Every structure is written in C-alpha cells, then in structure tokens.
Amino acid sequence: MKLFNKKEKEVTEDSKDAPQTYWSYVKRQFMKNKRALYSLYIVIFLAFIAIFADFLSNDKPLVCKYESGIYFPVFREYAVDLGLANWQEEFNNALWNDLEYDWAIFPPVPYKNTTLDYDNSNYAGPFDKQEVRSTQWRHWLGTNKLGNDVLACMIHGTRIAFLVGIVSMGIAFFIGIFFGALAGFFGDDQLKMTRGRILMNILAFPLAIFYFSVFFEWSIIAGVLGFLAVFVLANLLGKAMDFVPWLNNKVKVPMDIIITRFIEIVVSVPVLILVLSVVAVFPPSIFLVMGVIGLVRWTGIARFIRAELLRVRSLEYVEAAYALGYPRWKILLRHAIPNALAPVFIAVAFGIAAAILTESFLSFLGFGIPIELNTWGQLLTQSRSAPKAWWLAIFPGFAIFITVTLFNLIGEGLTDAIDPRLKQ
Amino acid sequence: MFRYILKRLFIFVPTLLVISLVVFMLGVYAPGDPVLNLLTQQSGGESMDDKKSGEEAYIKKWKELGMNLPVFYFTISSQASCDTIYRIHRKAHRETLEAMTNEYGNWNEVDLYYKQLQQFENTVLTFKPDSVSSRSWSRLRDNVSQLYLRGGESSFTELAMERMDKSTAKINDTLNVLVPALTDLKSSYQNVKSNATTWKKYIPSFNWYGFNNRYHQWITRFVRFDFGISYQDRKPIAKKIGDNIFWTMLISIISIILTYIIAVPLGVFSAIRKGTMADGITTTFLFILYSLPNFWIATLLIIFLCNPQYIQMFPAFGVGTEAAEGQSFFSALGIRIHHLILPLFCWTYGSLAFLSRQMRGGMLGVLRQDYIRTARAKGLPESKVIWKHAFRNSLLPVITIFANIFPLMISGSVVIEVIFTIPGMGKMLVDAMVAQDFPVVFTIVMMVATLTMIGYLIADILYAFVDPRITYSSKK
Numbered sequence: 001m002k003l004f005n006k007k008e009k010e011v012t013e014d015s016k017d018a019p020q021t022y023w024s025y026v027k028r029q030f031m032k033n034k035r036a037l038y039s040l041y042i043v044i045f046l047a048f049i050a051i052f053a054d055f056l057s058n059d060k061p062l063v064c065k066y067e068s069g070i071y072f073p074v075f076r077e078y079a080v081d082l083g084l085a086n087w088q089e090e091f092n093n094a095l096w097n098d099l100e101y102d103w104a105i106f107p108p109v110p111y112k113n114t115t116l117d118y119d120n121s122n123y124a125g126p127f128d129k130q131e132v133r134s135t136q137w138r139h140w141l142g143t144n145k146l147g148n149d150v151l152a153c154m155i156h157g158t159r160i161a162f163l164v165g166i167v168s169m170g171i172a173f174f175i176g177i178f179f180g181a182l183a184g185f186f187g188d189d190q191l192k193m194t195r196g197r198i199l200m201n202i203l204a205f206p207l208a209i210f211y212f213s214v215f216f217e218w219s220i221i222a223g224v225l226g227f228l229a230v231f232v233l234a235n236l237l238g239k240a241m242d243f244v245p246w247l248n249n250k251v252k253v254p255m256d257i258i259i260t261r262f263i264e265i266v267v268s269v270p271v272l273i274l275v276l277s278v279v280a281v282f283p284p285s286i287f288l289v290m291g292v293i294g295l296v297r298w299t300g301i302a303r304f305i306r307a308e309l310l311r312v313r314s315l316e317y318v319e320a321a322y323a324l325g326y327p328r329w330k331i332l333l334r335h336a337i338p339n340a341l342a343p344v345f346i347a348v349a350f351g352i353a354a355a356i357l358t359e360s361f362l363s364f365l366g367f368g369i370p371i372e373l374n375t376w377g378q379l380l381t382q383s384r385s386a387p388k389a390w391w392l393a394i395f396p397g398f399a400i401f402i403t404v405t406l407f408n409l410i411g412e413g414l415t416d417a418i419d420p421r422l423k424q
Numbered sequence: 425m426f427r428y429i430l431k432r433l434f435i436f437v438p439t440l441l442v443i444s445l446v447v448f449m450l451g452v453y454a455p456g457d458p459v460l461n462l463l464t465q466q467s468g469g470e471s472m473d474d475k476k477s478g479e480e481a482y483i484k485k486w487k488e489l490g491m492n493l494p495v496f497y498f499t500i501s502s503q504a505s506c507d508t509i510y511r512i513h514r515k516a517h518r519e520t521l522e523a524m525t526n527e528y529g530n531w532n533e534v535d536l537y538y539k540q541l542q543q544f545e546n547t548v549l550t551f552k553p554d555s556v557s558s559r560s561w562s563r564l565r566d567n568v569s570q571l572y573l574r575g576g577e578s579s580f581t582e583l584a585m586e587r588m589d590k591s592t593a594k595i596n597d598t599l600n601v602l603v604p605a606l607t608d609l610k611s612s613y614q615n616v617k618s619n620a621t622t623w624k625k626y627i628p629s630f631n632w633y634g635f636n637n638r639y640h641q642w643i644t645r646f647v648r649f650d651f652g653i654s655y656q657d658r659k660p661i662a663k664k665i666g667d668n669i670f671w672t673m674l675i676s677i678i679s680i681i682l683t684y685i686i687a688v689p690l691g692v693f694s695a696i697r698k699g700t701m702a703d704g705i706t707t708t709f710l711f712i713l714y715s716l717p718n719f720w721i722a723t724l725l726i727i728f729l730c731n732p733q734y735i736q737m738f739p740a741f742g743v744g745t746e747a748a749e750g751q752s753f754f755s756a757l758g759i760r761i762h763h764l765i766l767p768l769f770c771w772t773y774g775s776l777a778f779l780s781r782q783m784r785g786g787m788l789g790v791l792r793q794d795y796i797r798t799a800r801a802k803g804l805p806e807s808k809v810i811w812k813h814a815f816r817n818s819l820l821p822v823i824t825i826f827a828n829i830f831p832l833m834i835s836g837s838v839v840i841e842v843i844f845t846i847p848g849m850g851k852m853l854v855d856a857m858v859a860q861d862f863p864v865v866f867t868i869v870m871m872v873a874t875l876t877m878i879g880y881l882i883a884d885i886l887y888a889f890v891d892p893r894i895t896y897s898s899k900k
Contacts, residue, residue: 210500210628268880270872273853276838277447277869280857281454357717361839364719364856380723384843387731397720401639405715 026342029417036413039406046403049155050162054078057109057152059096059383064104065088076106097137110137111149113156113374121147124387142391144374144382150391153374154399160375161403164290164359165352171294172351173344176301177337183259183302184340185308185332191255196247197238219341263299271296275358279368288366293355300347308340342418349411353404360400376400432884436877442645443868443873448639451862452495458516459486460861462655475504486513490641494633497640504624506632511536516573523576528620533612540612541571546632547605556600560591564599567591568792578617585610646870655861663853665867671743671849672837679772680829687776688822691783692815698788709785714777719839721769726843729766738766769846771837775829786818794816796874823886830879834872 031037031381060073067090072302079085087094097110100177117139119131126142134183141150191203216223235323242248313336321331362368363377371378376396384393436857463478463485486492486754501507505525512518517538525532545568553561567584573579591605592599602775651661694706730740739747744763748756790796791814799809837852849868856864 206500207628210502214502214626254884261435264435265442268435268439268873268877269443270834270869270876273834273869273872274443274446276853277450277857277865280449280854281860283455357528359717360717365839365842367857382719383727384723387727388733390727393720393723393727397717397723400717401720404717405712408715 002141019372022339022342026414026417030413033413033416036409036416039409039413042402043406043410046158046406047162050159053159054107056107057112057149058107058114059110059115059156061096061101061104061106065102066099066104068102070163073183076311106136109140109149109152109155111139111152113148113153114372115149115152117143117147117149119147121145123386123392125389140391141395144379144389144392145386148374150379150395153379154395155377157374157379157399158403159375160286160369160373161356161359161400164286165356165407168290168293168297168355169348169351171291172298173301173348175294176298176347177305177344178262179259179298180302180305181309181332181337183256184306185313185328185336186194186253186255186308187313188254188256189252189293191253192250194238194242194248194250194251196241196244198251198253199247200234200241201231202239207234236378256306256310259302264304266296267299269296272358272361276362276365276367279362284368284370286369286373289359292339293358297351297355300351301344304343304347305337305340308343309336312336312339346411346414346418349407353407356407357400357404428888429881429885432881436881438884439877440870440873444641444643444870447866447869448642451732451866452638454860454862456860457515458655458860458862459489459515462489490638493641495541495639496636496637497633497635497815499631499633500628502625502633503530503627503629504531504621505629506531506535507629514572518537518573520572524616526625527576528576528616529622529624530616530619533616533619537609537612537616541575542567544568544605547602551599551602554598560594560599564588564591564602581613582723585613593672642866646867651867652863654856654864656856656859656864661864662866665849665871668847668849668852669845670848672834672841673852674769675771675846675848676830676834676837679775680767680826682768682772683776683829684822687779688783688819691780691817691822692787692810694780695784695787695818696810700899707781710777710780713773716773716780718770718774719843721773722766722840724745725766725770739763742874743846767840767846770840770843779822779825779829783818783822785816786821790814790818820887824883826879826883826886 054074054077054267056065058074058077060077062070062072062074064073069088071088071091073091073096076085076087097115097387120139120143122128122145124139124143124147126140128142130138132138138147139151141154144153159335208227211226211230212223215226275292279289282288315416318331319334321335359369360375360377360380363375366378366383367380369375369378376399379392379396380400383389442821459482461480492511492513499507505522509518509522512521521534521538524537525531528534548561548565550566551561567588571581571584590607592602594600640786642652647664651665653659653662654661657664690706690710694703694710697703725738726740727736729737742763744759748759751759796809796814800806804813834849837848838854840846841848841850842854849871853865853868855861856868
C-alpha cells in the first residue's frame with residue numbers, strides 16, 4: 001500500500017476531473033469488474049481463515065479454567081513455538097480434549113489437522129452416527145482413516161496452500177524483478193565496464209558460490225553476504241587493474257541479451273516434471289516446495305518487468321531525471337520499477353494460482369509436504385483408497401478448485417484493468 | 425529460416441545441459457545409498473555374519489555402477505577436504521568423513537583415524553567372544569558400526585568411545601585384549617581434534633578430474649541412446665521406455681486430435697455469437713472446465729463411475745490388456761475404448777478449454793479488423809467472411825499453442841496415469857521416484873525436456889509457414 005501515497009489519494013477523492021494517477025486508474029478499473037472484485041473479497045476471507053487457522057481449529061481451548069487457574073492455551077502455544085515460554089506443568093503432554101476443565105471455550109472446530117480421534121477413525125461420514133460427546137465435538141465434514149477431522153484439515157490446508165502460493169511467488173517476485181530490472185534498465189548498450197572488471201566478475205562467480213556454501217552453514221544471510229562480498233572485492237580489484245592497457249578499455253555489456261537467453265533456458269524447462277523430481281528426491285519439507293516453485297516460476301515476472309522498463313526507459317520523466325543528475329540506481333528504484341510493477345501483479349496472481357495447484361498436485365502424489373499435515377491434496381489422495389468416503393474426495397478438491405479459480409479471476413481482472421488497449 | 429533454427433538449437437543445447445546437470449546432481453546428493461538398495465533387493469537383506477563377502481559384493485556392485493569415479497569434471501572445494509574421497513566406497517562412510525573434515529579441517533588426521541577405525545573393527549570382528557563376554561562384545565561391535573554412520577557428530581563419537589571403554593574395561597574379562605587397539609583408536613581421534621586446522625575450510629581449492637568421471641560417462645552414453653539399466657528390475661531402460669511410451673503417446677495424440685477437432689469450432693461459434701446467451705454459457709462453462717484440476721476430476725470419476733458402491737460404468741484401472749487377450753479385433757477394440765474413455769476425458773478437457781478460449785479470443789480480434797468489414801461491405805455471404813477471411817487468420821495463435829499443449833500433456837499425464845494405473849511414462853516416472861531408481865528418472869526427465877523443446881521448435885517453424893509475413897532470417 002506504499003504505492004498509493006496519501007497526496008495522490010486525496011486528489012482523486014476530491015475531484016474526478018483532476019488528472020488521476022496510474023494506480024488509482026488501475027484500482028478503479030479493477031473495481032468495475034465485479035467478478036474479479038468479489039473474487040478478491042473471497043480471497044481475503046480465505047486469507048483470514050489461513051491466518052487465524054489456529055483460532056478456528058485447535059485441539060486446545062481458547063480460554064479455560066482448569067484446577068482453579070485461568071489459561072489461554074492457544075496463545076500460549078504461539079509463545080511455546082517461538083521458544084519464549086514453556087507449557088505449564090499440568091499441561092505438559094496433556095491430551096487436551098480429555099482434560100477435566102471447570103469450564104472451557106473451544107475454537108469452532110475443537111480439533112487440529114494432526115489430532116487423531118480414535119473413537120471416530122476409519123472414515124466416519126458427515127451424516128453418519130458419530131461417537132462424540134455432544135454436537136460441539138461432531139466432525140461436520142467427517143474423518144479419514146486415522147480419525148483426523150476433515151474440516152480441521154481443510155482449515156489448516158488453507159494456511160498451507162496460501163503459504164506455499166504467497167511465499168513461492170514472493171521468492172519468484174524478487175528473482176524476477178532482479179533479472180528483469182537488470183535486463184530492462186541497462187538494455188544492451190547502457191552498461192559499460194572495463195574488460196578487467198568483466199574478467200574479474202566472471203572469475204569471481206565460482207568463488208562466490210564457494211563462499212556462499214561455506215557461510216551457508218552459519219545462516220542463509222551469512223551465505224548471501226559472503227556471496228556479495230566476493231563480487232565487491234572482485235570489482236574493486238578490477239578497478240585497481242585500470243593501469244593495464246588492454247584491460248582498461250570500456251566495453252558494452254549486453255545485459256539484455258544475456259538475461260533474455262537465460263530466461264529462455266529456464267522457460268524451456270519442463271517445470272512440473274523438474275519440480276516433481278527435486279521434491280521427490282529429498283525428504284518432505286514445505287520450504288523445499290516453496291523454494292523450488294519460486295526458483296522456476298520467476299520468468300514471467302522478469303519478462304513483464306523487462307518489457308515495461310524498456311518502454312519506461314525512453315519516457316520523458318526518466319530522461320528528465322537523468323538531466324537533473326540523479327544517479328542511475330536511484331532512477332531505477334524510485335521511478336522506473338514502481339511504474340513497471342502494475343503488470344507484474346498479473347503474473348503474480350496467476351503465479352499464486354499455479355503454485356497452489358502445483359502444491360496440491362505434489363501432495364496428491366505424496367511428495368513434498370510432510371504426510372501428517374493432511375493438506376488438501378493429501379486428503380484427496382486418501383479418498384482413492386476408500387471410495388465410500390466421498391467427503392474426502394469432494395471437499396478438498398472443491399477447495400483447490402475454488403482457490404485456484406479465484407486467483408485466476410483476480411489475474412484476469414487485473415489484466416483487464418491494466419491492459420492499455422482497453423483505455424479509452 | 426535455417427539460421428533461425430540454428431539459433432534455436434543454440435539455446436537447446438545449454439538448456440539440456442543445465443537440466444541434465446540438475447537431474448544428475450539430484451541423483452548424487454539424494455539421500456540413500458543406491459548400491460545398498462540394489463544389493464538388499466537382490467539378496468533380501470545383508471547378512472551381518474559374512475562381513476567380508478558382503479563388502480566384496482558391495483565393491484563389485486559399486487564399480488559396476490561406475491561409482492568409483494569422480495562425480496564431475498572438477499570440484500571447487502576447500503583446502504580441508506580431500507580430493508580423492510570418492511574412492512571410499514561406502515556412501516555412509518564418505519558422508520561421515522566429510523562431516524568430520526568439515527568440522528576439523530584436517531583430512532590427513534581424519535584419514536588416519538578412519539584407517540585406525542577399520543583396523544579396530546577388524547580386531548573386534550576377529551575376536552572370538554566366550555559366553556561371558558559375548559554381550560559386551562556385540563555391544564562393542566554395534567558401537568563401531570555406529571561410529572561409521574554417525575561419527576560426524578562429535579558428541580556421539582565421545583559417547584561411543586566412553587561406552588566402548590566401559591565394555592572393554594571389565595576386570596578379568598577376555599575382552600581386555602582389545603584395550604590397546606581401542607587406545608590407539610582413541611589417540612587417533614584425539615589427534616584429529618587437537619590438530620584441527622579449521623582455517624583451511626575457508627580457503628578454496630580447485631580440483632580437475634578430467635573426462636573420466638560419472639557425469640561424462642552418463643551423458644556420453646545418453647547421447648548414444650544407451651540409457652543404462654533400471655535399478656528396480658535390471659531391465660534396460662530403453663526397453664522399459666519402449667514398453668511404456670506407447671500408451672502415453674497414443675493417448676496424447678488422440679487427445680490432441682480431439683482437442684483441436686472440438687475446440688476450434690467451439691471457439692469460432694462462440695466468437696461469432698458474441699454476447700448471446702449461448703456464448704455466455706459456453707464461455708463460463710469453458711472457464712470452469714479450464715480451472716478444474718484434472719486430478720480432482722479424475723478422482724471423482726474413478727470413485728463415482730467405477731465403483732460398485734455408486735455407479736459402475738467403467739473399469740477402474742488399467743488398459744484392459746488381460747480382458748482384450750484372445751478376443752476378436754473389434755471386441756478387443758471395444759474393451760480398450762471402454763478402458764480409455766475416462767483417462768482420455770481427463771487428459772483432454774483442460775487443454776480443450778484452454779484452446780477454445782484462445783480460439784475465441786483470436787477470432788474476436790480478427791473480426792474487429794478492417795478487412796472483415798470490407799469483406800462484409802462488398803456483399804460476401806457471412807459464411808464466406810467467417811470461414812475464408814476470419815477463420816484462416818485466427819488460426820495463427822492456435823497453431824503455436826500446440827507447442828505449449830504437448831509438454832503440458834506429458835506432465836499432466838503423470839497424475840492421470842497414476843490415478844487410472846495406465847502403464848505409461850508418467851506412472852513409470854512416479855514409480856521410479858518412489859523406488860529411487862535414478863537412471864530411469866534421469867532418462868524420462870531428459871526425454872520430456874527434449875520433447876518440450878522440439879515442440880517449441882516445431883511451433884516456431886509452423887508459425888513461419890502459416891504466416892508469410894514472419895521471417896526469422898533477417899533481423900535489423
């Protein structure tokens with residue numbers, strides 16, 4: 001929301017005749033498209049479920065009175081997970097559902113996606129008679145073979161799907177912006193370097209990877225810093241070599257060609273098969289899934305940014321900024337990229353849909369996501385071994401379908417709002 | 425044109441190289457020891473008793489798989505690590521030693537320790553325990569074998585040493601004879617720790633291994649279509665693929681044909697009737713169809729249409745090989761079609777929806793053009809305007825989509841084949857992944873990548889043929 005700065009907002013609200021900013025224009029166009037707008041509302045609702053999944057479905061009470069003390073176990077759980085606190089003595093390894101509370105307020109779904117209800121294992125259907133204490137404990141969408149509550153799995157599955165979609169596209173966003181901006185802003189003729197520096201940069205690359213892997217053992221940030229430090233040193237060294245006659249000639253670096261070729265290579269990779277093989281080989285981990293999807297899905301974003309920047313580069317205001325003597329990187333960050341961002345959101349919206357689909361595809365095949373999490377795809381795959389449990393086939397599949405469709409609709413709405421051909 | 429194709433090929437080769445590298449490295453760094461997997465599969469478990477023959481069998485298999493070679497042409501590693509560590513045959517040992525060198529930065533001492541450990545193991549194994557000492561002896565043996573696997577964790581090593589001390593130090597026990605050997609082992613471990621040169625870890629070293637390496641061997645064989653043998657059933661991979669590719673190809677081709685036959689007219693009609701209710705319904709329906717994940721639909725179909733609990737209209741799995749055997753041609757065909765209807769539907773509907781949406785969009789774009797208005801103005805009948813002027817020109821994007829559909833179908837086939845248990849490439853890939861059968865995984869991924877790129881190339885060439893305005897040769 002940084003993009004809508006306050007001043008612009010006021011102007012558009014005050015008078016419609018005043019010149020609108022590009023962003024308010026896009027926003028207005030998007031609002032006109034009712035289908036996309038309602039999709040956005042539903043996605044926000046789903047995101048709400050994803051964020052507050054622990055408060056909607058949990059085997060611990062929200063508030064409870066237990067042995068003359070009042071506790072907030074769900075909140076406490078966050079603190080315990082963050083390592084800030086420990087469980088109170090009486091709750092250590094407790095079976096939350098079986099404790100004798102004086103009174104307790106449970107979340108709407110008093111189960112977690114990992115909770116096993118042994119009384120209702122082996123596929124208790126939503127309409128079947130269930131072995132529960134009261135309606136509050138009913139499994140509204142049934143259970144699976146082990147006795148996981150399907151509704152709880154659906155709620156926590158929303159969180160996993162959104163997490164994978166958003167984090168992987170976040171990774172793709174930064175990679176895409178980085179390469180796209182390099183290609184689009186410098187083009188083929190704007191970046192000049194001495195031969196010495198080019199040589200040093202090429203030589204530095206393997207070294208940088210080495211130091212990345214060495215420092216990666218400490219932390220990922222140390223690894224990245226090590227990586228960058230090698231390049232900084234290499235450039236300094238290259239600059240120091242300026243006294244050598246041949247090496248100090250400046251030559252153009254065809255950034256655009258290099259990066260476009262690189263993008264073409266990545267695009268030709270059969271993404272699904274490659275992601276599948278990477279994820280299948282290593283032990284299941286949600287971070288691996290997010291990382292791999294992010295690493296292969298950035299090309300669309302890079303292409304958008306590149307095309308936009310190539311266009312923006314010759315616009316008057318960038319030339320004006322040059323004329324005013326702003327440094328190149330400042331123009332890039334402050335002026336060019338924010339203006340090129342609009343079309344990127346189209347790619348991000350479609351990308352999230354694709355990432356969620358990929359995650360459920362992987363889960364469905366049994367790769368990538370740890371099996372005990374019971375994500376949408378995993379529930380769906382469980383239905384194959386139990387045809388009578390129709391609830392395992394219908395609900396999770398419908399959730400995947402709806403989420404993917406909503407993001408696709410938002411993407412279409414954005415396309416319509418941003419596409420300049422529709423401007424009158 | 426020729427130059428353009430050459431240029432495209434110029435992209436293909438590095439792309440294939442990158443993919444081959446990624447896939448190969450996956451196989452190398454994947455957890456699990458393929459040699460061990462193969463051996464246990466063959467003999468049904470390694471027997472602890474004849475350690476020596478087990479070791480020999482291991483080394484034989486290890487050499488047979490070509491794993492006694494360096495992994496790649498070169499490595500960039502640190503000064504601390506050892507450049508010939510690939511010669512240690514047990515993968516688990518190698519990993520332990522690598523972890524140790526990484527911690528202490530002193531390969532020489534680690535190597536000495538490893539030799540000492542092997543010596544100690546020999547001494548332990550040749551020792552004949554009597555009834556009193558047999559329990560401590562077996563505990564000792566377990567500790568030694570654990571040291572090979574978990575020696576990378578220094579806390580574990582310390583603990584194991586302590587335990588071994590206890591096992592041997594009992595008074596009046598025959599195990600006492602092992603004490604000197606254990607002392608040697610301990611002192612060499614102390615040497616590793618005291619002579620640690622951690623700084624070496626931060627100094628890079630470059631090792632060149634030449635062409636006799638695992639990657640080179642694999643890739644040169646691969647280009648000669650020698651894909652090696654499958655770890656699972658020892659069959660040549662080329663033969664396995666030959667058996668499996670038929671169904672994938674058959675269904676893909678039928679599916680592509682169906683897609684084009686249905687989608688193109690559908691798109692055209694929906695474009696002509698733009699704004700009518702028929703168009704609205706078609707468009708919405710196609711959009712929903714496009715967004716439906718095919719593995720969901722396939723699961724629903726197989727549950728609700730292939731099940732005695734609900735409706736049993738279709739067979740639930742396979743391609744009807746057994747049922748069709750010995751039947752007359754037509755009844756066999758009938759059985760095959762009966763088996764293939766559902767997979768074909770799931771295979772097709774996504775690309776069908778995608779293609780008709782594209783066709784509709786393309787057609788709408790063309791219908792807005794001036795020359796269509798001209799054609800109408802000069803009094804041509806509407807059917808001629810549509811089919812002769814508009815249709816031909818809107819075919820252009822649809823042809824290129826072929827390139828996108830083809831690889832999509834192969835990837836999409838994975839899940840459909842798994843659900844309907846069709847013996848095709850996709851199912852073979854997933855089975856190979858589960859069984860960690862890397863040669864098969866490599867081969868299929870590489871083949872799919874090659875096919876994908878051929879698809880792109882064909883699309884480019886077709887594009888130039890269809891639209892004479894496009895030339896690839898002269899640029900600028």
